[in-house]
Amino acid sequence: MSDARARILGRLRAAAPASAPDRVPVPISPATPANQADLLASFRARLEAVRAEVHLADADGWPALVQRLARARGVARLLFGADGQLADALRRQFADEDTPALVPYADPIEAWKGELFSGIDAGVTSSLGGIAETGSVILWPGPAEPRLLSLVPPVHFVIVAAAQLHATLADAIAAQRWAEGMPTNALLISGPSKSADIEQTIAYGVHGPKAFVVIVVT
Amino acid sequence: MAAPSELGGRIGRALGNAAARANIARAMYGLQKKRLLAFPDAAELERLRDAGEAIKRRAIARLPELLETLEASCARNGTQVHWAETAEDANRLVLDILQRHGARDLIKGKSMVSEEMGLNAALAAAGIEPIESDLGEFIIQIGGEGPSHIIAPAVHKSRFEVAALFREHFPDLPHGDEIESLCASARAILRRRFRAADAGLSGANFLVAETGTLVLVENEGNGRLSTTAPAVHIAVAGIEKVVERLADVPPLLRLLVRSATGQPITTYVNFISGPRKADEKDGPREVHLVLLDNGRSRLYADPELRESLRCIRCGACMNHCPVYVRLGGHAYGTVYPGPIGTVLEPARAGLGRLGELTEASTLCGACSEVCPVRIPLPSLIHRLRHDAVRTDGAGAAGSGARRRRLEALVWRAWAFVHARPAWYRLWTATATRLRALAPRRIAGWSDARATPRPATRSLHALARERGLDRE
Numbered sequence: 059m060s061d062a063r064a065r066i067l068g069r070l071r072a073a074a075p076a077s078a079p080d081r082v083p084v085p086i087s088p089a090t091p092a093n094q095a096d097l098l099a100s101f102r103a104r105l106e107a108v109r110a111e112v113h114l115a116d117a118d119g120w121p122a123l124v125q126r127l128a129r130a131r132g133v134a135r136l137l138f139g140a141d142g143q144l145a146d147a148l149r150r151q152f153a154d155e156d157t158p159a160l161v162p163y164a165d166p167i168e169a170w171k172g173e174l175f176s177g178i179d180a181g182v183t184s185s186l187g188g189i190a191e192t193g194s195v196i197l198w199p200g201p202a203e204p205r206l207l208s209l210v211p212p213v214h215f216v217i218v219a220a221a222q223l224h225a226t227l228a229d230a231i232a233a234q235r236w237a238e239g240m241p242t243n244a245l246l247i248s249g250p251s252k253s254a255d256i257e258q259t260i261a262y263g264v265h266g267p268k269a270f271v272v273i274v275v276t
Numbered sequence: 277m278a279a280p281s282e283l284g285g286r287i288g289r290a291l292g293n294a295a296a297r298a299n300i301a302r303a304m305y306g307l308q309k310k311r312l313l314a315f316p317d318a319a320e321l322e323r324l325r326d327a328g329e330a331i332k333r334r335a336i337a338r339l340p341e342l343l344e345t346l347e348a349s350c351a352r353n354g355t356q357v358h359w360a361e362t363a364e365d366a367n368r369l370v371l372d373i374l375q376r377h378g379a380r381d382l383i384k385g386k387s388m389v390s391e392e393m394g395l396n397a398a399l400a401a402a403g404i405e406p407i408e409s410d411l412g413e414f415i416i417q418i419g420g421e422g423p424s425h426i427i428a429p430a431v432h433k434s435r436f437e438v439a440a441l442f443r444e445h446f447p448d449l450p451h452g453d454e455i456e457s458l459c460a461s462a463r464a465i466l467r468r469r470f471r472a473a474d475a476g477l478s479g480a481n482f483l484v485a486e487t488g489t490l491v492l493v494e495n496e497g498n499g500r501l502s503t504t505a506p507a508v509h510i511a512v513a514g515i516e517k518v519v520e521r522l523a524d525v526p527p528l529l530r531l532l533v534r535s536a537t538g539q540p541i542t543t544y545v546n547f548i549s550g551p552r553k554a555d556e557k558d559g560p561r562e563v564h565l566v567l568l569d570n571g572r573s574r575l576y577a578d579p580e581l582r583e584s585l586r587c588i589r590c591g592a593c594m595n596h597c598p599v600y601v602r603l604g605g606h607a608y609g610t611v612y613p614g615p616i617g618t619v620l621e622p623a624r625a626g627l628g629r630l631g632e633l634t635e636a637s638t639l640c641g642a643c644s645e646v647c648p649v650r651i652p653l654p655s656l657i658h659r660l661r662h663d664a665v666r667t668d669g670a671g672a673a674g675s676g677a678r679r680r681r682l683e684a685l686v687w688r689a690w691a692f693v694h695a696r697p698a699w700y701r702l703w704t705a706t707a708t709r710l711r712a713l714a715p716r717r718i719a720g721w722s723d724a725r726a727t728p729r730p731a732t733r734s735l736h737a738l739a740r741e742r743g744l745d746r747e
Contacts, residue, residue, distance in 0.1 A: 066359055075579075246545040
């Protein structure tokens with residue numbers, strides 16, 4: 059189909075204007091949160107407006123909170139990234155009392171797809187922070203915390219550092235230098251899966267997690 | 277009275293379907309209100325539209341260059357880029373990829389370009405069963421229909437109609453009429469398919485040239501699953517979807533989502549930059565991007581129609597169109613309905629086939645007032661109407677196809693009279709005096725409206741009496 063490529067580009071080049079117009083500045087909304095407290099308040103309010111749960115914890119307390127919230131939801135098997143940054147703290151927390159059972163995402167998906175789809179109740183991941191304006195959590199899944207970890211289990215627990223809250227997506231992309239090297243999959247998650255395809259009425263839990271539980275570490 | 281055209285027939289049927297009309301109107305008025313609430317500051321919205329228009333204008337001006345940059349960036353990431361001149365070529369490319377992998381089951385995320393390609397029918401003919409996983413698309417797929425809206429494909433159906441459809445096709449599942457329970461059924465049915473699918477297909481909202489990234493927005497997770505769970509991911513996208521830099525995405529995303537549904541953001545925004553790396557445990561082993569022309573480069577060659585390539589497919593133009601709101605998308609008989617469809621579809625298929633569509637518009641301008649990238653839709657519809665009756669053969673494909681001798685003669689006479697004061701006075705004087713002879717019925721027009729009749733006195737005569745002509 060390289061002929062198609064040449065013909066399409068040829069037609070476009072023959073018609074392309076000599077110069078391109080300049081960009082114009084993107085307005086910054088006056089409602090954009092400015093200080094740390096505003097960032098967290100906006101982040102939390104946006105998430106709660108779409109039925110996400112938001113909890114606060116300190117740097118030592120979040121593993122116990124994850125365990126308590128998972129138990130409260132009746133989670134029997136909790137999936138985590140075997141080599142992820144949360145792994146050690148989770149293993150320590152669950153070492154004494156292994157309920158729910160902590161399951162590592164250790165093998166390629168092909169080896170255990172069936173089990174992942176039917177035998178896991180929840181997944182827990184870290185994050186690259188959040189976006190206050192829209193109540194979004196930034197995820198860059200990878201070898202340590204694979205993509206399906208936050209997607210297939212019906213409940214997703216995610217740990218967000220309060221210090222990593224950005225006002226807007228544009229701020230996050232610039233501050234974290236996304237353009238210098240994108241991962242296979244970068245992701246913004248802003249609540250549990252939902253659909254308004256029937257009567258424009260929002261229903262939660264269509265294909266992705268039915269529950270999105272955010273733990274902000276302050 | 278002459279038999280209605282195909283379009284006329286579809287419009288008649290749409291107007292007669294009171295249930296669908298009520299579903300559509302309720303949804304559209306809701307979306308109008310949500311959009312309004314999503315942009316509380318009118319001045320900020322206009323500045324945002326300035327930025328969105330400029331980003332897309334710049335990207336379209338540099339389209340050939342950006343497509344090459346995109347291709348190189350994708351190659352660097354390991355994404356394989358394919359080029360398709362027509363829908364048939366694109367279908368063949370997708371089919372080739374699937375057959376190379378021996379794929380039988382294809383799970384699809386929502387993609388209007390795949391609708392444009394007629395992909396499902398092409399694959400079914402080759403023995404591959406594609407299954408739609410977006411809830412709205414799934415509903416219309418089992419119902420054997422096309423989408424009636426580009427964002428909300430099943431907007432014409434009520435929950436009760438959806439429930440009946442599910443009961444008919446999946447009698448083993450427990451079904452209530454409640455929306456939550458319908459979603460739960462769809463989740464259960466489609467989970468099995470996601471797990472078993474050999475390949476996944478998606479569209480793309482933006483293609484970032486700088487980083488070779490496909491940006492995909494969605495609420496359900498169908499896009500995430502289709503592009504992550506199967507071993508092969510194929511994305512299909514129009515060539516106009518390319519933007520220059522990653523930094524161009526946030527303002528466009530803001531405009532797209534707020535204009536479409538009034539949400540601050542969709543539940544998921546996927547940035548996909550290539551297949552699974554050697555040390556990764558999941559994700560597709562191959563990512564393919566099929567770039568579709570299908571008439572876009574022809575639009576590009578026309579400086580006016582080129583403006584339609586800025587479209588980010590938010591659907592705001594149809595949500596606010598008085599014609600769409602009353603008819604719904606099926607009446608248009610095209611993949612893309614509403615004002616943007618009224619430009620894209622006749623320009624692509626030719627005015628001989630779809631020129632009549634350009635007449636199904638009041639040119640009220642609501643669409644261009646809400647368009648996030650300021651496409652002058654009424655001007656473009658007007659331009660196509662002109663192309664459809666011009667005699668010089670210039671303009672869009674099918675130029676002159678709708679020219680009628682009698683109509684042309686009437687307008688020539690109208691222009692002659694209105695450009696000559698003496699003739700004009702004679703005409704108005706005659707019309708007012710002979711008003712009793714004016715026809716009482718005008719075919720088609722007077723069926724649902726009062727027949728216009730000349731007044732007893734012309735406006736000029738009334739103005740003269742009141743001394744207004746000397747001011």
